[in-house]
Amino acid sequence: MQDFNLAALFMLGFLAGGHCLGMCGGIVAALSLQQRQARSHWLLMLAYNTGRLSSYSLVGALVGGIGGLGIASLNIAALQHLLYALANLLLIAMGLYLMGISAFITQIERLGKPLWRIVQPAMQKLLPVRSPWQGLLVGALWGWLPCGMVYTASLSALASGSAQQGALTMLAFGLGTLPNLLAMGAFAEALRSLSRQPLVRWTSGGLICALGLWRLAQVL
Template sequence: MLYSALILGLLSSLHCIGMCGPIAMMLPVDRHNPAKKAIQIMLYHTGRLTAYGSLGLIFGTLGKGLYLAGMQQQMAIIAGVLMIVVAMTPEKIFARYNFSKPVYKLIAKVKTGLGNQFKKRSYKALFITGLLNGYLPCGMVYAALFGAIAMQNTTLGFGYMVLYGVGTIPMMSAVVYVSGFMSGHWRNKLASYVPYVAVFIGMLFIMRGLGLGIPYISPSDASLFVQNNPDCVVINP
């Protein structure tokens, strides 16, 4: 299911263009040195991937705990349902009822303090900008985090979120390289399809949890509970 993270990231980046695009367009990159500009942009993306990866470690560990509690398939179903709910919830609802608002205000203050570093075109400032950007509240990131939980493994949770971030890189880079990238009409039109993609991925997680016997998608041999005393057969030579 790791591939779903890349797909979700690639398509949700259409949503990111509207939310985080202005930050990317204001990055203090060198417009006259292509090589330096590429390094600066990648530092920004590295900061975002670091943020996503750290969140993946936390939520992947949470998923592992639920796995050890015998909730493998149930967790996949719950994560899929929550992913669908988040994807279909209007963004204005998150803006109004966001439990991470205190953190958001703190990040906003830190970003304001980075203004002087941006003017100096500091590599460190670009990395930190990406790091803070990755921690900003975002409905699609929330959806990806439910996928990280469903991985039921700390490493896979980390990998899921990093792949999600990698999927957002092409579009977010295009915003920096191409002024006026894609008209507002087409951005809005394509972004309107993003929730449906998240719903599709959520359905994949639900199908995986149901154990329908579909190879690679919904294997039937996944057990509902972790057996404390598995039956073992010892074959003597």
């Protein structure tokens, strides 16, 4: 079951490419402009994304550990199923957002804006990036960008019941986003235009909704 959950989170990250373009497009475009002026283009891209995935894994470990303590202390197995169900309801909400049917998920993203107001100035002080280590720090801060997809994956990590499984859950999600963000660095404008096509939005949104419904059916 855990292997299926990790595969599902990977697919969530991969299918959410259109949302990634909307949320991270500006950051990626700015970083890509710097990278094209540097010889170490792919080394910097690797550094950014390693930092980002590290932040996701840290979040997963924290919320997974908290969830595990809560589930163990309350001794309520139903709590884990409830958190898992909520995560998949959010997943369906994200699919509906990508399809242009509902903007509910944007309300969830507002919860992280206070923290981002603190993190963003620190990230901007590191720009322009001149070394992989600097890129690693930028990526680590970038990982705290308010994002409905990240919050959805975080709920799955919370329901995982342990810090280790929480970290693996968020890492699987982050690895799923990696192909889109690497491609975005090289073809940002073309991909942004493609992601706005109704067929692309409905296809990716529909698949995410189907994934959420399938996962939801496992606990009902």
